[in-house]
Amino acid sequence: AQSVTQPDIHITVSEGASLELRCNYSYGATPYLFWYVQSPGQGLQLLLKYFSGDTLVQGIKGFEAEFKRSQSSFNLRKPSVHWSDAAEYFCAVGPRHTGGFKTIFGAGTRLFVKA
Amino acid sequence: DTEVTQTPKHLVMGMTNKKSLKCEQHMGHRAMYWYKQKAKKPPELMFVYSYEKLSINESVPSRFSPECPNSSLLNLHLHALQPEDSALYLCASSHPTGGSHNEQFFGPGTRLTVL
Numbered sequence: 228a229q230s231v232t233q234p235d236i237h238i239t240v241s242e243g244a245s246l247e248l249r250c251n252y253s254y255g256a257t258p259y260l261f262w263y264v265q266s267p268g269q270g271l272q273l274l275l276k277y278f279s280g281d282t283l284v285q286g287i288k289g290f291e292a293e294f295k296r297s298q299s300s301f302n303l304r305k306p307s308v309h310w311s312d313a314a315e316y317f318c319a320v321g322p323r324h325t326g327g328f329k330t331i332f333g334a335g336t337r338l339f340v341k342a
Numbered sequence: 343d344t345e346v347t348q349t350p351k352h353l354v355m356g357m358t359n360k361k362s363l364k365c366e367q368h369m370g371h372r373a374m375y376w377y378k379q380k381a382k383k384p385p386e387l388m389f390v391y392s393y394e395k396l397s398i399n400e401s402v403p404s405r406f407s408p409e410c411p412n413s414s415l416l417n418l419h420l421h422a423l424q425p426e427d428s429a430l431y432l433c434a435s436s437h438p439t440g441g442s443h444n445e446q447f448f449g450p451g452t453r454l455t456v457l
Binding site (some may be wrong): 329 | 346348373375382383384385387390392397398430432434436438444445446447448449450451453
């Protein structure tokens with residue numbers, strides 16, 4: 228069955244510290260991978276995506292993620308966290324084929340940033 | 343324009359009311375989505391329209407009635423809702439073809455409260 232696992236329900240990091248949010252997926256084929264961020268009461272904003280090519284992808288707001296096929300992982304990283312990064316982060320997998328619409332979301336990881 | 347707009351931002355309704363949520367995009371996307379999101383949970387897919395035709399209905403109760411009047415607009419008509427339907431309702435859009443174009447762009451959501 229297709230699934231996305233985000234093992235950490237919440238993470239607290241100090242401002243200026245590095246961040247890594249974990250994501251593991253189970254998918255029958257090579258997936259199309261996303262990280263979204265959601266501030267309280269807001270919609271989801273796409274941080275980055277992986278479709279093919281270089282397995283290290285750069286996104287907005289200084290985030291990057293690395294696709295590791297052997298580990299079925301797509302972890303999100305940021306070298307220095309800012310207080311404004313406090314939000315909910317969702318990893319997701321989507322279909323590659325035309326007419327495939329179902330994006331599978333992980334349960335989310337809530338990021339807290341302390342001063 | 344890479345924006346999905348949703349109105350209203352907030353909606354409070356009684357269980358006997360009829361109301362509608364509206365979503366609009368001008369990115370030329372031909373796939374549009376409704377999601378329901380409860381607090382501290384990922385979005386749950388409700389409906390997908392592709393080329394203005396209903397493509398996916400995730401067994402949503404009939405008190406929710408979607409409508410796609412044209413390629414830019416998506417409505418969700420609400421009638422006889424229950425308090426447990428209170429949630430953030432998110433609209434999204436994407437290209438309907440597979441591959442690198444099918445990332446979804448999300449609106450800010452409508453916060454619905456059913457009394």
